[in-house]
Amino acid sequence: MRAEVTLRGHMYLKQRKSTFMYKRNCVHAVECAVQIFFTACAFLTIVTVAVITGYLIVNGVPAIWKIGIRDMLFSTVWSPTAKQAQYGILYIVLTSLVGTAMAVMLGVPIALLTAVYLVEIASDKMAAVMKTAVELLSGIPSVVYGMLGLMVLNPLVYRLELRLYRDSVTHQFTGGANLLSAVLVLTLMILPTVTSISESALREVPAELKASSLALGASQMQTIFKVVIPAAKPGIITAVVLGVGRAVGEALAISLVSGGCVNIPLPFYPVRFLTTAIVGEMGYAAGLHRQALFTIGLVLFIFIILVNLTLNHIVRSGDK
Amino acid sequence: MGLTWANRMCKKKSGVKIRTERLHLYYGSVHALRDITIEIAANRITALIGPSGCGKSTFLKTLNRMNDLAGNVRITGGVYLDGRDIYAPQIDVAKLRKRVGMVFQQPNPFPMSIYENIAYGPKIHGMRQKGELDRIVEESLRGAAIWDEVKNRLDEPALRLSGGQQQRLCIARALAVQPEVLLMDEPTSALDPASTIKTEELMKKLRTDYTVVVVTHNMQQALRVSDDTLFFLNGELVEAGQTKELFLAPADRRTQDYITGKFG
Numbered sequence: 001m002r003a004e005v006t007l008r009g010h011m012y013l014k015q016r017k018s019t020f021m022y023k024r025n026c027v028h029a030v031e032c033a034v035q036i037f038f039t040a041c042a043f044l045t046i047v048t049v050a051v052i053t054g055y056l057i058v059n060g061v062p063a064i065w066k067i068g069i070r071d072m073l074f075s076t077v078w079s080p081t082a083k084q085a086q087y088g089i090l091y092i093v094l095t096s097l098v099g100t101a102m103a104v105m106l107g108v109p110i111a112l113l114t115a116v117y118l119v120e121i122a123s124d125k126m127a128a129v130m131k132t133a134v135e136l137l138s139g140i141p142s143v144v145y146g147m148l149g150l151m152v153l154n155p156l157v158y159r160l161e162l163r164l165y166r167d168s169v170t171h172q173f174t175g176g177a178n179l180l181s182a183v184l185v186l187t188l189m190i191l192p193t194v195t196s197i198s199e200s201a202l203r204e205v206p207a208e209l210k211a212s213s214l215a216l217g218a219s220q221m222q223t224i225f226k227v228v229i230p231a232a233k234p235g236i237i238t239a240v241v242l243g244v245g246r247a248v249g250e251a252l253a254i255s256l257v258s259g260g261c262v263n264i265p266l267p268f269y270p271v272r273f274l275t276t277a278i279v280g281e282m283g284y285a286a287g288l289h290r291q292a293l294f295t296i297g298l299v300l301f302i303f304i305i306l307v308n309l310t311l312n313h314i315v316r317s318g319d320k
Numbered sequence: 321m322g323l324t325w326a327n328r329m330c331k332k333k334s335g336v337k338i339r340t341e342r343l344h345l346y347y348g349s350v351h352a353l354r355d356i357t358i359e360i361a362a363n364r365i366t367a368l369i370g371p372s373g374c375g376k377s378t379f380l381k382t383l384n385r386m387n388d389l390a391g392n393v394r395i396t397g398g399v400y401l402d403g404r405d406i407y408a409p410q411i412d413v414a415k416l417r418k419r420v421g422m423v424f425q426q427p428n429p430f431p432m433s434i435y436e437n438i439a440y441g442p443k444i445h446g447m448r449q450k451g452e453l454d455r456i457v458e459e460s461l462r463g464a465a466i467w468d469e470v471k472n473r474l475d476e477p478a479l480r481l482s483g484g485q486q487q488r489l490c491i492a493r494a495l496a497v498q499p500e501v502l503l504m505d506e507p508t509s510a511l512d513p514a515s516t517i518k519t520e521e522l523m524k525k526l527r528t529d530y531t532v533v534v535v536t537h538n539m540q541q542a543l544r545v546s547d548d549t550l551f552f553l554n555g556e557l558v559e560a561g562q563t564k565e566l567f568l569a570p571a572d573r574r575t576q577d578y579i580t581g582k583f584g
């Protein structure tokens with residue numbers, strides 16, 4: 001009996017090593033069929049990723065050849081429909097980078113403090129209510145954020161703009177549709193993700209670690225900022241990276257509030273993001289313009305891949 | 321009653337460090353400590369023994385007011401450190417905890433370097449001078465018998481140490497704020513035998529400078545390291561006395577049953 005069991009185990013291990021696609025440890029025909037079916041389903045994902053990657057490269061690269069890498073990536077003039085068409089996407093790329101960075105810099109501290117409040121300070125009842133609110137917030141479709149941004153945020157930002165640029169003769173008023181509004185909408189949109197992931201990270205900090213700090217005579221605040229948050233750092237970084245991912249990829253909401261001209265990304269300028277450029281122009285673009293939009297898609301795709309690689313790296317180094 | 325037990329304990333060196341009087345503790349409706357009156361002698365090791373759930377950790381935590389953290393705790397009676405009531409309203413809990421340090425069951429270094437782990441407490445209490453901090457770090461690590469193992473890697477993350485080393489680091493961390501009393505809640509139950517022996521040796525050494533109160537489930541350990549023993553059962557203090565006497569000739573039947581392994 002024993003020998004047989006170990007022998008089987010041994011064989012199993014050998015098979016495990018020897019097959020690449022699936023562990024060929026099925027015995028009956030039905031089992032094998034099921035395994036093959038599952039494998040096929042799993043492959044669908046891989047195929048999808050491969051197709052998307054291939055499609056974006058095939059469609060995104062030609063424009064770079066035709067326009068020239070310098071005229072495209074490092075030029076700031078984007079006028080694809082002019083007689084002398086120009087396809088510089090530098091400002092568009094910068095807008096996405098700066099917009100995301102600003103949203104993250106604003107949103108992460110707020111989300112982190114919210115998470116600390118939920119875990120360390122709020123009563124159980126209060127925490128439950130707030131958690132539900134945070135979950136609801138993350139379930140709201142992005143177009144709704146955009147609409148509310150348009151109706152509520154833009155007028156407020158416009159008021160601010162009017163006050164700040166009261167005496168300016170050169171400023172082009174945006175009516176509130178500018179980078180600042182987009183950043184604020186993005187900030188709101190990443191709050192739920194960053195909050196709930198930071199919260200679970202904070203909750204996982206062992207109670208004894210906190211108690212050790214308190215037992216040394218540290219106050220609750222000292223304990224939170226010097227021990228609890230550092231201990232939750234890997235989870236918090238994951239939260240931040242996911243927030244970055246969400247902000248980089250967001251299109252609909254910010255297309256409604258960001259104005260839409262290609263501009264250097266300054267708070268009170270109307271701007272165009274990588275995503276909003278595609279959303280806004282794909283409908284009518286043709287020829288080289290269309291190809292250039294695919295290049296923009298490719299750049300966006302590369303950003304997202306980079307974000308995900310960072311995430312994987314963090315998760316893996318956290319496991320060690 | 322309790323006082324007569326306490327009188328059986330030897331107080332040859334410098335008398336009583338901690339005294340509790342008619343101490344009751346309730347978690348909501350759970351009556352976790354019942355009428356505990358006891359004296360804990362200075363510069364001795366006092367072991368708390370008893371079956372799981374009998375209130376050992378709870379009692380330990382009343383001594384540095386860690387029970388304040390659980391929301392639903394109610395305490396009556398008194399706990400006196402050097403004769404002063406530590407539950408009196410004017411007591412600064414941070415200062416109290418500086419005087420009464422604590423080491424937990426699981427080794428739990430902070431997620432920072434070895435050096436920073438030890439310097440954490442002194443920094444919290446306002447120590448800023450680098451030279452003085454260096455001195456405290458070395459002294460504490462020496463005090464916890466781990467200096468030789470870590471002196472060349474003070475900047476490494478403390479989590480890279482072995483479990484046994486981590487536990488001695490936690491002891492060093494507690495020593496760094498120069499406490500007078502050291503409370504230890506099953507400090508060796510997560511350790512391998514070799515690390516356990518090292519930690520026990522360390523505890524014996526600590527007795528010269530500190531008053532040590534240690535919770536243990538291990539009768540052999542209580543016998544090996546402690547001078548006095550308190551036996552708890554269902555939140556009551558059943559028996560207290562010098563360890564050797566209590567183990568050799570327990571006065572109470574329940575103590576006898578527990579130390580001979582009939583229950584628990």
Ligand SMILES: Nc1ncnc2c1ncn2[C@@H]1O[C@H](COP(=O)(O)OP(=O)(O)OP(=O)(O)O)[C@@H](O)[C@H]1O
Pocket residue numbers: 347348350352370371372373374375376377378379390
């Ligand atoms: N925070 C709490 N809230 C409610 N009840 C508690 C709490 N902590 C402990 N208790 C209860 O108080 C009693 C004593 O618990 P305590 O942790 O002091 O036991 P112990 O002797 O340390 O046990 P062990 O040997 O298992 O560690 C138990 O019945 C326990 O369920």
Ligand SMILES: [Mg+2]
Pocket residue numbers: 376377378505535
């Ligand atoms: Mg306990």
